[in-house]
Amino acid sequence: MIPSMKKNGALLALFGLASAGLVALTFQGTKDKIAEQQRLQLLATLDQIIPAEGYDNALHDSCKALTSPQYLGSPAPQQAFVATEQGEPVAVAIEATAPDGYNGDIHIIVGVSWSGEILGVRTLSHNETPGLGDWIETRRSDWVSSFEGYRLETATDSRFAVKRDGGDFDQFTGATITPRAFVGAVKNALIYFDRNKESILLAPGCGETL
Structure with a gap:
């Protein structure tokens, strides 16, 4: 029973680490795109309120x-x-x-x-x-x-x-x-x-x- 629990715990820990790594990689891969979209949106808004x-x-x-x-x-x-x-x-x-x-x-x-x-x-x-x-x-x-x-x-x-x-x-x-x-x-x-x-x-x- 105990070895099985340890094994399951280790698997859960590995799954958690893998998920956290995937989220971090996704964030790193999209943050520049998000920042660029925000910049373009700001530019469009500024053009609307100041000719x-x-x-x-x-x-x-x-x-x-x-x-x-x-x-x-x-x-x-x-x-x-x-x-x-x-x-x-x-x-x-x-x-x-x-x-x-x-x-x-x-x-x-x-x-x-x-x-x-x-x-x-x-x-x-x-x-x-x-x-x-x-x-x-x-x-x-x-x-x-x-x-x-x-x-x-x-x-x-x-x-x-x-x-x-x-x-x-x-x-x-x-x-x-x-x-x-x-x-x-x-x-x-x-x-x-x-x-x-x-x-x-x-x-x-x-x-x-x-």
């Missing part, structure tokens, strides 16, 4: 690491991509997090001109309920385009709220928490930009925070 004809630098290479739990929604550094033309800043795409989504964090990116006009907003990732909260995705609706052209007048600008709360932005049928959180994250990102636009240029590069 390429408006700047002359390599936008994805101009990454700055910004940290503001209060306004960017996370204690971890958020990425910002500064668009320049002839060396002068003309726009920035700032990542932010809405920590109060219905099912957790909603990660967004806000494109804003250096004068403060929203150029575009996109959802990067979320866990909101399919069929309700996922209207923040462009494949489901054009709701995120309703931010374009807005400027933050003051930190208490009441337009940056869903209509149920007296603001300008539609809530979704059966789902108010998601758009409320999203609008709040956009507003906070704009407040951060308005108060820190010059220091953004002096922020460390994204790789420098690693």
Whole structure:
């Protein structure tokens, strides 16, 4: 009995090691592809929120690491991509997090001109309920385009709220928490930009925070 148990235990241990090795090899073989896909997706998103004809630098290479739990929604550094033309800043795409989504964090990116006009907003990732909260995705609706052209007048600008709360932005049928959180994250990102636009240029590069 005991020799048989030892044999089975050894077989299980070998199987576990083999499985772990296979997972490690699979990860090593796919991580570069995943990273490349993420890079291409980011490039496509940046092109959607900051018109390429408006700047002359390599936008994805101009990454700055910004940290503001209060306004960017996370204690971890958020990425910002500064668009320049002839060396002068003309726009920035700032990542932010809405920590109060219905099912957790909603990660967004806000494109804003250096004068403060929203150029575009996109959802990067979320866990909101399919069929309700996922209207923040462009494949489901054009709701995120309703931010374009807005400027933050003051930190208490009441337009940056869903209509149920007296603001300008539609809530979704059966789902108010998601758009409320999203609008709040956009507003906070704009407040951060308005108060820190010059220091953004002096922020460390994204790789420098690693």
